[in-house]
Amino acid sequence: MSKFNSTKNRVATGSSPVAAGAVPAGVTFEGAPGYARDQKSELFLLAVTNMVGESTFYEAAGDRDSRYAALVRAVAVADPQWLAGFLGWLRTDANLRSASLVGGLEAAKAMVAAGVPGGRQIVASVLRRADEPGEALAYWTSRYGRAIPKPVKRGVADAVARLYTEHGLLKYDTASKGFRFADVIDLVHPTPAAPWQGDLFLTALERRHNRDEVVRASLPMVAANAALRRAAADDPGVLLAADRLRAAGMTWEDALSLAGDRLDKAALWTALIPGMGFMSLSRNLRNFDRAGVSDEVAASVAARIADPGQVATSRQLPMRFLSAYRAAPSLRWAYPLEQAIGHALASVPRLAGRTLVLVDTSGSMHSTFSKDGTLLRWDAAVVFGVALAQRCAYADVVSFSTGSRVFPLRPGESLLRSIERWKTDGFFMGYGTATAEALRAHFAGHDRVVVVTDEQASAGGVVDTAVPPTVPMYTWNLAGYRFGHAPSGTANRHTFGGLTDQAFRMIPLLEGGRDADWPWAVG
Template sequence: MGRRLQRELFRMVVSDLVGGEPNFHAERLAHYVSLVRRSTVQDPEWTAQLLRWTRHVAGLDYTARAGAAEFLSARLAAGQHGMSRQVIDSVLVDPLDPTWLLYYWNYNHGRALPKPLKRGISDAVRRLYTEESVRQCDRTWMDLRLGDVLNRVHPKPVDARQAELFRHILDRRYDRDAVDGTPAGRWKPPAPPLPRLPGHTLLLAELDAVEWFEFDETVELVASRCERAEIVRWRRERSYHPREPDELRKVVRERFRRRRHDRVLVITQGQELDRSLSSSVPRNVPLHVWDLSDRNTQWASVSRHRYRHDGTKDAALWALSLFEAGEQGLWPW
């Protein structure tokens, strides 16, 4: 059960990589929270490593902050002590991260702040609050100003200069003539190197999508990262007769009869990952469907060895290798 839980939680985090900025709907957030809390109780060390990786490497700020808050809440509910302060600190890397974490905590857990939360945020504030960050991030229009963060967690300044800065931040809360901060660019982790895909990949490129979206470069890029690749171009049948066999399913089954592949990757415009397509590939063989249609995909649709997502994101190729590694318990930290 432990490994299954880890795989499911890791898949959910990686799915945010290929959906742009995650926009958690209530049902999805509730599922994520449940997975994090269960994982925290069962294996807090693994969960802490996942959350740090989520922020520092994957760059998923909301996912990491929400996960850290629920890590702390789950530890408290289970009567477990230690680790929470360090986990909170580990996901706060931008000067506004402490503010957004307090917003999340206030909304989901109330205004009372447990000691590990205060101390974790204090540790981060001591690192992140500088003269430059105040100029860039102290937004007068925000309900929670940097001074409100200081007033709630009471960090101890590292030196006299930071003590003076903290006094300035606190005084600035009540200055109606204060100039709004200059918006700073969001912190992003360095782009990871493109992975190598081991084994033999069956790469299926939909002809209509190639003609419309000019993504031959995408196909070539993926093929260049494969140890071995068989590229097949196919055209989807447009008939609505339900008994007529699907062309893609026929192609996949025919190729598998000739030679067994280690993964199947479909680059397409609007092809669903339906039961018919899924059943054409053995259950233990990863099947990836990258949709290049122009729609705002919020997150990937994933289950074990079955993945469908927007393939136009820079992180799509990276996510493909992460999904597969996670199924084998090969965590990237």
């Protein structure tokens, strides 16, 4: 009988960027053979799952952050061009704000110490919102004191010139911030990009130092905001004029605070909604329902939430729509959110043949991504696993921990309804991570295997050999721990990572015999 020369074997010619050794170099946290990754691969998988300052099941926040900073510093000196591309992508396409900001500052520190140019450009590239120059200086001074190297100062100054606007000042320059806009300006001395921005800098300094603010013709939004606040003190009804709210750059938080209990909440939300951003809309659905906004207003919100262009521009993580779905008491948001999560998962491919999808719901996957606790790693695993399965020609979906259960897909069922059924029917299981055992139990000649997991497999089973070497096995990593459960990069073993749908694009490339590179331009 032929072992290798058969029509079922796949030619393993494609390579993928996340590389792990062919033999174990340690053990996972649960004792299975662990495969070490090269520095760039370890950094990538850690960064795309790292909210910074957050503990995971196996790794304390301080240890995780220290590992991340050390990896960034090492790669910044070894390959600054690669790191610059990575951090820019991390902040934009991956939409991971804290990890990219910390990465940019740690990279600049290492590059300054090693005499490597480019730190200024990296710092500027990761600052994309008007509050982030202050965030960057707060991080730096809390770790390294007020002696700030010139590349860091100049990178922050470049960002200030690009980001500081009237709307940004009104939205983000609040007393709760340790670094106000004026503090940033005093520290980095940015050059105004235009005369109006010079006036904005003066206004920020006046606000910070409790001096009377001068009304400047070049800053009509700031002037309108001050006038609206004065008028609202006597007549809160002025806050019901949507056009006036927009012209004054009035945030929904400020408007609610100014109105207090003096206005009908439904009327106030109706005035605020046209000027609200996409993220604010999706996070306030519960408040809209509680206030009793009309169906007509709700329909306008629903249309924006379901709009593919607005979803793409917002770069919201798919799990955010699941969180909004669970929080909203009214069913009128269900279909728009289903459409939105579908748009957010647009890069999930349609795969021919038979696919086995294993979703890790062990105890370690019950850990949160952030302190608010609304998003769990196993929620993300189910979102990605079921979304992929629904696009396959044929898929078997399995929830596994110490044991395993087949999750029955229902034709035509929405993704959000499937995820809720996963929860109500007890498919979030807990306990250990018997990955190899689940693979052996459920693999039955499938064309490919996808495992969505934190890779911390239990001792007593070898994941790599649980699937024939001729069958592609794709691991989707959602935690970024040091050791993985299988080799990666070549020969039908590949690891992806992240909280967006982008890496799914690699599967058709690899199965077409092509190499899959990093998701940003290198070189």
